[in-house]
Amino acid sequence: MYERIIELIEEKKFSLLKEELNEMISVDIAELIDELDKKNSIIVFRLLSKDHAAEVFSYLSSAQQKDIVGAIHETKLKEILEELYFDDMIDFLEEMPANVVKKILMVSTEEERKLINQFLNYPETSAGSLMTIEYVDLKKEMSVKEALAHIKKTGLDKETIYTCYVLNEKRKLEGIVSLRKLVLMDDELLISDIMNEDVITTQTLDDQEEIASLFKKYDLITLPVVDKENRLVGIITIDDIVDVIEQENTEDFQKMAAMEPTDEEYLASGIFSLARKRIMWLLILMVSATFTGAIISKFEDVLSTVVVLATFIPMLMDTAGNAGSQSSTLVIRGMALGEIELEDYLMVFWKELRVSGLVGLGLGLINFVRMLVLTAAGMKIAFTVSFTLFVTIVLAKVVGGTLPIAAKKFKLDPAIMAGPLITTIVDALALIVYFNVASLILGLV
Amino acid sequence: MYERIIELIEEKKFSLLKEELNEMISVDIAELIDELDKKNSIIVFRLLSKDHAAEVFSYLSSAQQKDIVGAIHETKLKEILEELYFDDMIDFLEEMPANVVKKILMVSTEEERKLINQFLNYPETSAGSLMTIEYVDLKKEMSVKEALAHIKKTGLDKETIYTCYVLNEKRKLEGIVSLRKLVLMDDELLISDIMNEDVITTQTLDDQEEIASLFKKYDLITLPVVDKENRLVGIITIDDIVDVIEQENTEDFQKMAAMEPTDEEYLASGIFSLARKRIMWLLILMVSATFTGAIISKFEDVLSTVVVLATFIPMLMDTAGNAGSQSSTLVIRGMALGEIELEDYLMVFWKELRVSGLVGLGLGLINFVRMLVLTAAGMKIAFTVSFTLFVTIVLAKVVGGTLPIAAKKFKLDPAIMAGPLITTIVDALALIVYFNVASLILGLV
Numbered sequence: 022m023y024e025r026i027i028e029l030i031e032e033k034k035f036s037l038l039k040e041e042l043n044e045m046i047s048v049d050i051a052e053l054i055d056e057l058d059k060k061n062s063i064i065v066f067r068l069l070s071k072d073h074a075a076e077v078f079s080y081l082s083s084a085q086q087k088d089i090v091g092a093i094h095e096t097k098l099k100e101i102l103e104e105l106y107f108d109d110m111i112d113f114l115e116e117m118p119a120n121v122v123k124k125i126l127m128v129s130t131e132e133e134r135k136l137i138n139q140f141l142n143y144p145e146t147s148a149g150s151l152m153t154i155e156y157v158d159l160k161k162e163m164s165v166k167e168a169l170a171h172i173k174k175t176g177l178d179k180e181t182i183y184t185c186y187v188l189n190e191k192r193k194l195e196g197i198v199s200l201r202k203l204v205l206m207d208d209e210l211l212i213s214d215i216m217n218e219d220v221i222t223t224q225t226l227d228d229q230e231e232i233a234s235l236f237k238k239y240d241l242i243t244l245p246v247v248d249k250e251n252r253l254v255g256i257i258t259i260d261d262i263v264d265v266i267e268q269e270n271t272e273d274f275q276k277m278a279a280m281e282p283t284d285e286e287y288l289a290s291g292i293f294s295l296a297r298k299r300i301m302w303l304l305i306l307m308v309s310a311t312f313t314g315a316i317i318s319k320f321e322d323v324l325s326t327v328v329v330l331a332t333f334i335p336m337l338m339d340t341a342g343n344a345g346s347q348s349s350t351l352v353i354r355g356m357a358l359g360e361i362e363l364e365d366y367l368m369v370f371w372k373e374l375r376v377s378g379l380v381g382l383g384l385g386l387i388n389f390v391r392m393l394v395l396t397a398a399g400m401k402i403a404f405t406v407s408f409t410l411f412v413t414i415v416l417a418k419v420v421g422g423t424l425p426i427a428a429k430k431f432k433l434d435p436a437i438m439a440g441p442l443i444t445t446i447v448d449a450l451a452l453i454v455y456f457n458v459a460s461l462i463l464g465l466v
Numbered sequence: 467m468y469e470r471i472i473e474l475i476e477e478k479k480f481s482l483l484k485e486e487l488n489e490m491i492s493v494d495i496a497e498l499i500d501e502l503d504k505k506n507s508i509i510v511f512r513l514l515s516k517d518h519a520a521e522v523f524s525y526l527s528s529a530q531q532k533d534i535v536g537a538i539h540e541t542k543l544k545e546i547l548e549e550l551y552f553d554d555m556i557d558f559l560e561e562m563p564a565n566v567v568k569k570i571l572m573v574s575t576e577e578e579r580k581l582i583n584q585f586l587n588y589p590e591t592s593a594g595s596l597m598t599i600e601y602v603d604l605k606k607e608m609s610v611k612e613a614l615a616h617i618k619k620t621g622l623d624k625e626t627i628y629t630c631y632v633l634n635e636k637r638k639l640e641g642i643v644s645l646r647k648l649v650l651m652d653d654e655l656l657i658s659d660i661m662n663e664d665v666i667t668t669q670t671l672d673d674q675e676e677i678a679s680l681f682k683k684y685d686l687i688t689l690p691v692v693d694k695e696n697r698l699v700g701i702i703t704i705d706d707i708v709d710v711i712e713q714e715n716t717e718d719f720q721k722m723a724a725m726e727p728t729d730e731e732y733l734a735s736g737i738f739s740l741a742r743k744r745i746m747w748l749l750i751l752m753v754s755a756t757f758t759g760a761i762i763s764k765f766e767d768v769l770s771t772v773v774v775l776a777t778f779i780p781m782l783m784d785t786a787g788n789a790g791s792q793s794s795t796l797v798i799r800g801m802a803l804g805e806i807e808l809e810d811y812l813m814v815f816w817k818e819l820r821v822s823g824l825v826g827l828g829l830g831l832i833n834f835v836r837m838l839v840l841t842a843a844g845m846k847i848a849f850t851v852s853f854t855l856f857v858t859i860v861l862a863k864v865v866g867g868t869l870p871i872a873a874k875k876f877k878l879d880p881a882i883m884a885g886p887l888i889t890t891i892v893d894a895l896a897l898i899v900y901f902n903v904a905s906l907i908l909g910l911v
Contacts, residue, residue, distance in 0.1 A: 350723035
C-alpha cells in the first residue's frame, strides 16, 4: 500500500489517489500516514474528505496532529474540529503545546471554549477526561415512536445511539433505555414504562481504573458520568476503556520492572526521558543492595575460610529472587483483577507456605543430589546449600505473596512497592540464612 | 447484602427474598452466590426467575455451575440452557466433567447436540470458541423498513442487534449494516444501498490474541467469524474480548515472572497445581545460575586474595538484573501492543545503547563517590566496582532490549524466553566483567 501511495504522489495523480484513499478505512489511512514523511503525510491528509479527515485525525499520534494543525488552513481546521467527537478533541488538546491550543480556541465559539476549558481541567486519568458529550437524551413522557423519531433527527452526530439517557428538565439522569429495547418494543409504549432506573453511573473525578472495573464487571458498552447532583455531564464508551485497560496493564508491567510508569510509546520516547524513568529506581535498589553486601562483609571470615561458598551465592540469590517474584506477580495481578482482597491475607500466607514447602523440597533435593554427583563440594557443603535453598524459597514465597497485600493495606501501590523490592529483600534473607547455616554446619562460629 | 440474604433464608421468608433478588443486577447476584455456602446458593438460585437464572448462571464459576447442575431438576436445567447465549453455554461446557456434559447433551435436541459438539472441538483460544451464533441476518433486497421489522420479530434472542449481517442464499457474508444506520436512514432505502461491504472478518481457527488486536485497532464492538468459503458461522462480541485482553496480559505477567501460564484464579488453584506451574522454570534457572557460580569458581584465587570483592557481588548482580528487566519489559510490552516490530531491531539497539550509557554513567559516578566517602574500600576498588557497574548496565540494557526481538525472530515467545532468562544472562555477564576488571586494575592476573 505504502509503495502505491508514494507512486501516486510522485506521479502527481492526486485525483486517483483521492479516490483510493476514500475507499480505505480511517485506521488504515492513519497507519499509512504514520509511515510517510511530513510533506507526504500532509499531502495525503489534504486529499481526505471532510468526514474521513476528522476520523483519521483522531487516530494520529500527537506529533502528527501537531504537524497537520501547523500546515492546514484555518477553515479546514475548523471543519475537522467540528467533526471530531468531543472526547477525541480533548485527548488531542491535552497533548498539544499552548500555542496550538490557543490557535484552536480562537476558531471555537464562546460556548465551545468554555466547555473545552472545563474538560481540560479534569485530571488526565479521570472520568471527566474520558467522557464525551455527544449522547442521545430522551424525556420519559415520550413514546417509543417519538423517541425513535427524536433519535433519527439528532442521532447522526452522536458518538453512540445504542444507549439513550432519560433526563428530567433539570438534566438529572432518571434512567437509561437501550436502542435494542426501543427497536424491539411496541411503538405506543412510554419511555417511562420501559426505561431501566437502576443505572450504574460514575462521577467526573472517579479514576479510570475503577471505571474499567465497572465495564468489566457489568459487561457495559457505555457508562454515564454524572455530577454530584446526579446531572448527566457525559458518557464513556467501551473503545476508550479498552485503551485504558491496556494502559493500566502497561503501567503495572513498568512498575513491576522498577520503572516510573509512562504512557509514551517506547520508540517515540527521547533517550533522556527514558533514562530519567529508569534511573531513580535503579539507584534506590542499588543502595538497598549494598545492605546485602554488608551481610557478606559481616561473614567475611567464614567466606575467607571456605571460599567455595561464594560460588553458590549467585544461584541462591537468583533462585530466591525468582521464587519471590513468582509469588508477588501472582498476588499483585490477582489484586489488580479483583480476585484477591485484603481479607484474603491469611489464605495467601497459608497457600504460599504450602506451595513453597513443596517447591523448596523439590529443588532442595534435586540440588543436593546434583551437587553430590556433579561437584566436588562434599556432603556438608551440599547440605548447607540445599537446606538454604529450601528455607530461602519458603521465605521468598511467603514474603513475595504477602508483601503486596501489606503494601495495599498501607495504601501503597502493590506493583510499585512490592514488585522491585522483593528481589532485594529476599536476596538479603537468602544470604543471612546461607551464612548462618554454613557457620553452624561447618562449625565456623 | 450478604447478611440480609442469610437472614431471609434463616427466617424462611422466601417470597420476600425472591422479590428482592429479582430487583438485583445479575452480576451482583452471582457475586453474592459466590459468598454463600453450597446449600444456600442453591436455595437462592432456585428462587430466580427464568431470565435471571440463565444470566446469573453465565456469571458463576465453573465449580458453582457444576454444583447447580447437580442440584436442579432437569426441566429447570433445560430452561436455563435455552436462555443461555451459545458462547456462554460453550464456555460452561468446556469446564464441565464428562458426566455433566453428557447430562446436558441428553436434554438437548439433535440439532443442538451437533452444534455443541462442533463448537467444543474448536481450540479454547480460537475464534470458534469465542463466538456466538445468536446474530441478526438480513438480505440485501430488504428495505430498511423490512429490515427493522425483521429485527423486531427475531431480535429478542440475539446477543446483539447493533450490527446486522447481510447474507446471500448460501449464507455467504455480503456486508454488514449497523442498527445505527437502520434507525437513522430513510425507511425506503435498500440494505444493498447502505450496507458496508468492506467487512473485517476472522476465521474460526484464528487465535484470540490476533482477534483482540483487530478489536483494538478498529474500535470494533462485534466481529464476524467466517469459514473458508466466507460463510458466516458466528460473531464475537466486545465483552468477551475484554476478558481475552486481561487473560493475555495475565499470561504475559506469569511468563515474565518465570511461571507456566494458567487462567485459573489464584485462590481457586490447588497447591500442587500452583507448585507444578512454578517449579520447572525455577529448576531451569537454578541450573543456569550454577554457570554463574562457575565464573566465581574460576576467579576463586582473585576472590581469596581480595575477599572484600565478594561484598559487591549482590549489588552488581541486582543492578544488572534490574537494568536488564527494565529494558526487556519495555520491549516485550511494546511488541505485545504492536508498537515495536521485528524491523525496529536496530532502533531499539541504538536507543538502549544511548539510554544505558546515560544511566550507567549516572549510577557509576554516584557509586564511585559513595564508596570513596562512605566505605574504606579505597580508590582502586571503588573504581573497579563503579566501572563494572557502568559496563554491566550497558550490557544488561542492550541484551535486555534486543533479546526479546531475537526470540520473536526465531518464533519463540518473547515473554517466556526473554523475561526470566535475562537476569541469569546479565548476572553472568556482570561477574565476568567484574573479575576481569578487578584482576586488571588490582594487578592480580
